[in-house]
Amino acid sequence: MSTVSRVLNGAAAQRVSDETRARILEAAKALDYRPNALARGLRAQRHFSLGIVVPQLDNPVFSSAILGAEAAASALGYSLIISHREPGRAADGEYSRLTSTHRVDGLLVASLDEDRGLIGALEATGVPFVLMNRRIDAAPAVALDSEAAARIGTDHLLDLGHRRIAHLAGRPEGFNGQARLAGYRNALEARGLPFDPSLVEPAGYTVDGGYQGTTALLAKAAPRPTAILAATVVSAAGGLVALHEAGIAVPGQMSMVAIHDAPIAAMVYPPLTTVRTPTEEMGGQAVRLLDRLIGGELATSPALLAPTGLVLRRSTAEPSSSPRA
Amino acid sequence: MSTVSRVLNGAAAQRVSDETRARILEAAKALDYRPNALARGLRAQRHFSLGIVVPQLDNPVFSSAILGAEAAASALGYSLIISHREPGRAADGEYSRLTSTHRVDGLLVASLDEDRGLIGALEATGVPFVLMNRRIDAAPAVALDSEAAARIGTDHLLDLGHRRIAHLAGRPEGFNGQARLAGYRNALEARGLPFDPSLVEPAGYTVDGGYQGTTALLAKAAPRPTAILAATVVSAAGGLVALHEAGIAVPGQMSMVAIHDAPIAAMVYPPLTTVRTPTEEMGGQAVRLLDRLIGGELATSPALLAPTGLVLRRSTAEPSSSPRA
DNA sequence: ACCAGTTGCACAAACGTTTGTTCAGGTGTG
DNA sequence: CACACCTGAACAAACGTTTGTGCAACTGGT
Numbered sequence: 239m240s241t242v243s244r245v246l247n248g249a250a251a252q253r254v255s256d257e258t259r260a261r262i263l264e265a266a267k268a269l270d271y272r273p274n275a276l277a278r279g280l281r282a283q284r285h286f287s288l289g290i291v292v293p294q295l296d297n298p299v300f301s302s303a304i305l306g307a308e309a310a311a312s313a314l315g316y317s318l319i320i321s322h323r324e325p326g327r328a329a330d331g332e333y334s335r336l337t338s339t340h341r342v343d344g345l346l347v348a349s350l351d352e353d354r355g356l357i358g359a360l361e362a363t364g365v366p367f368v369l370m371n372r373r374i375d376a377a378p379a380v381a382l383d384s385e386a387a388a389r390i391g392t393d394h395l396l397d398l399g400h401r402r403i404a405h406l407a408g409r410p411e412g413f414n415g416q417a418r419l420a421g422y423r424n425a426l427e428a429r430g431l432p433f434d435p436s437l438v439e440p441a442g443y444t445v446d447g448g449y450q451g452t453t454a455l456l457a458k459a460a461p462r463p464t465a466i467l468a469a470t471v472v473s474a475a476g477g478l479v480a481l482h483e484a485g486i487a488v489p490g491q492m493s494m495v496a497i498h499d500a501p502i503a504a505m506v507y508p509p510l511t512t513v514r515t516p517t518e519e520m521g522g523q524a525v526r527l528l529d530r531l532i533g534g535e536l537a538t539s540p541a542l543l544a545p546t547g548l549v550l551r552r553s554t555a556e557p558s559s560s561p562r563a
Numbered sequence: 564m565s566t567v568s569r570v571l572n573g574a575a576a577q578r579v580s581d582e583t584r585a586r587i588l589e590a591a592k593a594l595d596y597r598p599n600a601l602a603r604g605l606r607a608q609r610h611f612s613l614g615i616v617v618p619q620l621d622n623p624v625f626s627s628a629i630l631g632a633e634a635a636a637s638a639l640g641y642s643l644i645i646s647h648r649e650p651g652r653a654a655d656g657e658y659s660r661l662t663s664t665h666r667v668d669g670l671l672v673a674s675l676d677e678d679r680g681l682i683g684a685l686e687a688t689g690v691p692f693v694l695m696n697r698r699i700d701a702a703p704a705v706a707l708d709s710e711a712a713a714r715i716g717t718d719h720l721l722d723l724g725h726r727r728i729a730h731l732a733g734r735p736e737g738f739n740g741q742a743r744l745a746g747y748r749n750a751l752e753a754r755g756l757p758f759d760p761s762l763v764e765p766a767g768y769t770v771d772g773g774y775q776g777t778t779a780l781l782a783k784a785a786p787r788p789t790a791i792l793a794a795t796v797v798s799a800a801g802g803l804v805a806l807h808e809a810g811i812a813v814p815g816q817m818s819m820v821a822i823h824d825a826p827i828a829a830m831v832y833p834p835l836t837t838v839r840t841p842t843e844e845m846g847g848q849a850v851r852l853l854d855r856l857i858g859g860e861l862a863t864s865p866a867l868l869a870p871t872g873l874v875l876r877r878s879t880a881e882p883s884s885s886p887r888a
Numbered sequence: 889a890c891c892a893g894t895t896g897c898a899c900a901a902a903c904g905t906t907t908g909t910t911c912a913g914g915t916g917t918g
Numbered sequence: 919c920a921c922a923c924c925t926g927a928a929c930a931a932a933c934g935t936t937t938g939t940g941c942a943a944c945t946g947g948t
Contacts, residue, residue: 241897243936253896272663276604277934280903285601287644287665295633296626296826305620308647317665319612320645322633338597340612340642445830475830482832501621505770505800507807507832566927568906578926602904605933 242266246273279341288528289336290346290370291321297443297472298500299517300348303370306521307346314529316343323349337363344528346370352412366531370524372413373542378531380524383542384414384497387513388421390545391467391495394511396429399556400465400493404437406451406477408469415440418469418497437463441473448476456484464557465493471500471512478506478553489555499549509551516543567591571598604666613853614661615671615695616646622768622797623825624842625673628695631846632671639854641668648674662688669853671695671846677737691856695849697738698867703856705849708867709739709822712838713746716792716820719836719873721754724881725790725818729762731776731802733794740765743794743822762788766798773801781809789882790818796825796837803831803878814880824874834876841868 244252245262265271279285288311292300304320311318319342323332336342345367349356352372360367360377369379388405395403405422408415423433437459441451451473456462468474474496478488486492488508496503499514520543530537570579570587590596604610613636617625629645636643644667648657661667670692674681677697685692685702694704713730720728730747733740748758762784766776776798781787793799799821803813811817813833821828824839845868855862 239935240899240937247936253894255896258896272659274605274666274934275664276601276610276666277903278936279601280599280605280905280934281936283903295630296623298621301621301626304645305647308620308645312646317644317646317660319642320629320633321637321642322630334597335642339600341599341601445826475827478832479830479834501770502800502827502830505797505804505827506830507803509804564905565907565929572906580926583926599904602933603906605935606904606906608933 284343284532285341286315287317287319287340287342288344288346288525289319289321289333289340289342290348291323291332291336292348293323293350294443295320295322298502299371299443299470299472299498302500302517303348303521303524306518306523307370307525308521309518310522310525314525316525316529333359333363337365344368344532346524346528348372350409350412366528368524368528368531368539371520373539374413376539378527378537378539380520380527380540381413381542382515382517382520383544384417385421385424386542387497387515387545388418388467388469389425390548391497391513392422392425394495394548394554395465395467395493396425396431398465398493398554401431401557402437402461402463403465403467404439404455404459404463406448406455406466406468406473407438407440408473409442410440415469422467441469441476443470443472445472445476445479448473449480450476452477452480453484456480456486463492465495465554468494468496471496471498471503471510474510475502475506478508478510489553491558493554493557495554497545503549503551508553511551511554512549514546514549516546519543608666609668609857610666611640612642612644612665612667613669613671613850614644614646614658614665614667615673616648616657616661617673618648618675619768620645620647623827624696624768624795624797624823627825627842628673628846628849631843631848632695632850633846634843635847635850639850641850641854658684658688662690669693669857671849671853673697675734675737691853693849693853693856693864696845698864699738703852703862703864705845705852705865706738706867707840707842707845708869709742710746710749711867712822712840712870713743713792713794714750715870715873716822716838717747717750719820719879720790720792720818721750721756723790723818723879726756726882727762727786727788728790728792729764729780729784729788731773731780731791731793731798732763732765733798734767735765740794747792766794766801768795768797770797770801770804773798774805775801777802777805778809781805781811788817790820790879793819793821796821796823796828796835799835800827800831803833803835814878816883818879818882820879822870828874828876833878836876836879837874839871839874841871844868 242262245254245259275285294300308318344365348370357374357377369377371381373379373381407419426433439451439455441447481488488494495511497513499512503510503512527537567587570584600610619625633643669690673695677699682699682702694702696706698704698706732744751758764776764780766772806813813819820836822838824837828835828837852862
């Protein structure tokens with residue numbers, strides 16, 4: 239029995255004759271033997287399950303990340319326990335259910351509370367973790383290069399000739415929101431254009447936020463901008479609705495470019511030009527990093543994941559009449 | 564120690580003095596004691612985890628169902644292990660990983676292989692299961708009343724005065740596809756209108772399918788229909804794109820109504836009139852039914868979940884010129 | 889031919905619970 | 919007052935693995 243265990247897990251071919259090994263493997267196959275993960279976990283403190291906690295299950299960015307994580311987890315033999323964390327709720331209970339009672343081997347977290355407190359709570363659990371889609375201090379994380387994404391989007395608008403570009407921003411207190419705002423600003427300043435705070439409106443990552451934010455932008459920014467960089471495709475969709483209602487033609491009177499090339503980008507009208515980001519890859523890398531951490535490696539976080547291109551659809555065009563700069 | 568166990572699980576207040584019980588509960592709280600689910604599962608053959616297998620993680624209908632399932636699972640103390648099952652792949656390996664090695668207490672399945680074989684494979688695992696979003700024979704299931712949903716959508720178009728209504732259908736071999744087609748047909752026939760197969764085009768549940776299907780419909784159906792009932796909001800979004808490209812105004816020249824009131828319904832242009840379906844509720848009910856099954860009850864499946872209303876947006880209107888009936 | 893060293897396997901403890909059973913002490917009955 | 923009965927708690931086995939250790943049977947050197 240112990241020999242069987244050694245053969246099946248056999249890291250270093252530990253002192254088992256080839257013949258015995260072969261017999262065991264054959265028998266295991268014949269009986270379709272599956273080790274009981276519970277028993278194994280109880281004894282070995284390891285049972286191949288990962289917890290993943292996300293703030294919005296229905297946000298396409300997270301759907302995609304989960305998809306990538308699930309694929310990688312499955313490939314490495316892990317099961318994925320999903321936990322939907324309501325934006326406002328206290329985190330502690332959530333983590334302890336996963337770590338104390340369910341004893342996951344590791345935690346993938348995309349919480350919205352992006353502060354030191356999160357890191358403290360996670361470290362208190364004692365299990366390895368990796369942050370997904372955000373970065374806090376030096377904690378292990380896999381995130382997107384949001385600054386670059388915003389820069390690419392803004393550059394596209396600048397290349398088309400736009401000079402008055404607004405930014406439908408993310409959460410000003412979040413990692414991605416800040417990075418995107420910085421990318422927007424950097425792209426502008428690289429061409430010697432001023433950064434105008436009145437052209438920035440935080441809108442979060444929901445349809446409704448995008449709608450409200452765009453409405454606010456139209457009300458306060460005068461003269462009206464000729465283009466908008468949206469922090470995410472979801473808020474862009476909301477923004478599009480607001481523009482339609484205001485009777486502003488896209489891209490005739492207003493161009494719009496959004497970050498994240500989710501399926502909905504092709505579903506709205508007009509189809510949105512977007513900056514493609516490797517969200518699925520992010521999920522996969524997060525799982526692989528976590529696996530290394532669990533294995534005891536002091537894995538270093540990879541660099542930020544770079545955007546993978548601009549997807550031209552039909553929401554951007556040259557500014558209509560007044561080439562004002 | 565045994566007494567502690569009895570107190571903490573204590574189904575029927577088994578022979579434990581009130582004083583002892585109080586002391587135990589107090590100590591448990593003071594120590595923040597969390598039973599180890601692995602050990603419990605090993606001994607008691609029950610460890611409060613459920614497997615959920617879905618075909619498309621990024622389909623809003625499933626996102627929503629998962630959301631509902633997660634909430635209910637969490638409320639009942641279960642963890643949810645998610646498994647993304649590629650539409651084409653063989654199922655067996657998937658289920659055995661969940662049941663044999665991970666030993667989930669039950670399975671929630673929304674597979675796309677809706678045949679007897681599925682039931683056989685599931686029964687072979689020996690763990691309780693419930694079908695989600697589909698029904699096969701008498702197997703425990705929680706599904707939507709797709710026939711009613713299609714009827715409501717079609718009735719709305721009929722009420723507006725449309726007489727030539729096409730159906731962008733689902734999968735003809737699937738439970739929902741068939742039920743929606745039946746609802747469409749029944750609504751038509753209830754008003755004495757003929758059912759015309761040339762007005763029906765299968766389009767599946769993807770954006771691209773909706774685009775292709777709508778294009779096919781426009782090519783083959785003459786005279787052109789004045790309205791379309793889409794089997795799902797996702798294919799409707801694709802259909803809208805095809806209509807825009809064909810230069811057909813919505814709702815001016817073509818009305819469109821879709822089943823499922825997902826967030827994207829409000830994001831496309833024009834915002835889609837939809838039939839609201841309780842998808843989140845479906846996930847929750849599925850979990851609660853599964854819980855009862857696990858508890859040994861021979862729970863009967865509830866009736867199909869009825870649609871919860873028509874959501875009027877701006878994709879439907881009276882037919883423009885020719886009130887032809 | 890003896891002994892040390894090595895090899896290959898089996899033994900048994902341990903992981904943290906649940907649950908059937910035993911057992912001491914108290915209670916009621918004849 | 920003795921006996922049977924009940925109550926409440928402790929004992930111990932079991933769940934299916936992993937892993938440290940023991941122990942034969944070989945191997946090779948002297």
